[in-house]
Amino acid sequence: MKKIACAIFILITLTLNIGFETYAATAPPSVSSDNAVLIDGKTGEVLYDKGMNSPFPPASTTKLMTALLTLENCKLEDTFTVSNDFLTKNSKYIDGNRIYIENGEQLKVKDLLYSLLLMSANDSAVALADHISGSVPEFAKLMNKKAKEIGCTSTNFENPNGLYDGKHRSSVKDLALMMKELLKYPDFTKISTTLVYEMSPTNKFNADKTKSTRKFWNEDKLLFKQSSAYYEGVLGSKSGYTVQSFHSFSAAASRNNSTFIVAFHGKTKTFYEDTKTLLNYAFNNFEDKKLFSKGDVVAYYNLNGTKIPLVAADDYYYVIPKGTQYKPQYSIKKGSIKKVSFNKGAELLTLKPKLNNKDLPDLKLISGTNYKLNTIETNNSYNNSLYIILAVFCLILIIGCLFTFFKIKAKRANKNIYY
Known part of the structure; x- marks a missing residue:
């Protein structure tokens, strides 16, 4: 059993070493300039x-x-x-x-x-x-x-x-x-x-x-x-x-x-x-790798129910050691865009991608469409919400009144009972 475990350990070690050697870049050279x-x-x-x-x-x-x-x-x-x-x-x-x-x-x-x-x-x-x-x-x-x-x-x-x-x-x-x-x-x-x-x-x-x-x-x-x-x-x-x-x-x-x-x-x-x-x-x-070309849609952002295409403002490249397949990681947080109106091409966000926990150049995103928040719809939505709240309040009030009414009526009925 120990021999098998030892063999497995050696195999894993060799595999890791092979992978490391494959992706390790040559040591930097020396130069004569100061x-x-x-x-x-x-x-x-x-x-x-x-x-x-x-x-x-x-x-x-x-x-x-x-x-x-x-x-x-x-x-x-x-x-x-x-x-x-x-x-x-x-x-x-x-x-x-x-x-x-x-x-x-x-x-x-x-x-x-x-x-x-x-x-x-x-x-x-x-x-x-x-x-x-x-x-x-x-x-x-x-x-x-x-x-x-x-x-x-x-x-x-x-x-x-x-x-x-x-x-x-x-x-x-x-x-x-x-x-x-x-x-x-x-x-x-x-x-x-x-x-x-x-x-x-x-x-x-x-x-x-x-x-x-x-x-x-x-x-x-x-x-x-x-x-x-x-x-x-x-x-x-x-x-x-x-x-x-x-x-x-x-x-x-x-x-x-x-x-x-x-x-x-x-x-x-x-x-x-x-x-x-x-x-x-x-x-x-x-080697240089291109992540996005200028004009590519990087993501869609939900802004008040509208899908906004977020577009790469420029060609975006990153550099990696030859033979590796690393890709940059980035995220877009909810609530990042707070504007109520903007035109197509307006700069909306700047992402900060990382590659193996190393910071990469900023990725600037622009809008792929015109956008303007519909204030009438917003007011209607607000009014509708207010009506619903008032209706619920009224319903609770009516139920409360009915409950009180029947409770009082029941008490009066009980007083008319003779033993």
């Missing part, structure tokens, strides 16, 4: 962390935020004229890489974005800041506002290009979050992965098309197949370097419907090797 992060590109979930919130001067990776605000506030074909004192009032912001913008020059937003992301032009960043906000200080305020909106916690911007400033700070996690937002704009991926771009002539530069053109070459080695750093599926990247800031870098890649983002900072230029290391780790061990 600070590093790997996040899922759709959910923002952190999959690898090495000093991810440590602040540092981000140099030209600052331009990720400048590009984001440009795509958010401008059209690529917009043309504008820089001021006649552009060079004077912005002299301290346009050192280093530049395309030599002149006072009063007419520029296209598209050309400035290409020069910003491909050759990291500092004067292009300042021109965009001027165009959007009127000045560098005002644009810096907009940058910091946007940083907070997207969840950055270690960032403070003082300029649009990353020239060194003692108060100008970010972190690898915050850079990754900026990259995540940029991936929502297909134009960013198109621009960031272009190998060579030729800028249009302007009223100040090559207007007669007789001079050499402004041409920009992409320096991201991840994009060149002949380079040992080449990586398939890269969606975009940005690097930065100054003597005070050291090296910073962020990149994103997509394969098989999964997207991952990395960001690094360090004294040595090892970000290409570290990028391949962390992206390989991500693609080999994790």
Whole structure:
């Protein structure tokens, strides 16, 4: 009997161990960068962390935020004229890489974005800041506002290009979050992965098309197949370097419907090797799963007798280790919606799904229909209830009166009995 029990115990142990090995992800790799992060590109979930919130001067990776605000506030074909004192009032912001913008020059937003992301032009960043906000200080305020909106916690911007400033700070996690937002704009991926771009002539530069053109070459080695750093599926990247800031870098890649983002900072230029290391780790061990597509009905909610379809406001993804079948859990409490009227598309609820007791990003639900509580029906319902209560009260009163009447009558009858 003991032998049988022992055999059963060993069998169960082996079974559990086999199951554990099947679902256990490979141990995270090591990287050379001083600070590093790997996040899922759709959910923002952190999959690898090495000093991810440590602040540092981000140099030209600052331009990720400048590009984001440009795509958010401008059209690529917009043309504008820089001021006649552009060079004077912005002299301290346009050192280093530049395309030599002149006072009063007419520029296209598209050309400035290409020069910003491909050759990291500092004067292009300042021109965009001027165009959007009127000045560098005002644009810096907009940058910091946007940083907070997207969840950055270690960032403070003082300029649009990353020239060194003692108060100008970010972190690898915050850079990754900026990259995540940029991936929502297909134009960013198109621009960031272009190998060579030729800028249009302007009223100040090559207007007669007789001079050499402004041409920009992409320096991201991840994009060149002949380079040992080449990586398939890269969606975009940005690097930065100054003597005070050291090296910073962020990149994103997509394969098989999964997207991952990395960001690094360090004294040595090892970000290409570290990028391949962390992206390989991500693609080999994790995958994105879609729980709902935008517009899917997540549930029906009974509101005063009316079934309200609760619809996913956006595509909703979660990331899991490859080979697992975990699914998020969530619930909708009764009484969660108290509104008496709303239109189709109105945001009604925010669910907080969990996966193996781990919090996932919020799931926002909107109404799939118009709804207005019928006040007439509500009043009628109230009146009907009141009538019923009054009727019951009257019935009880009548029964009480009859009971009292017959009781008194019985007593009087008894008095007429003689013995």
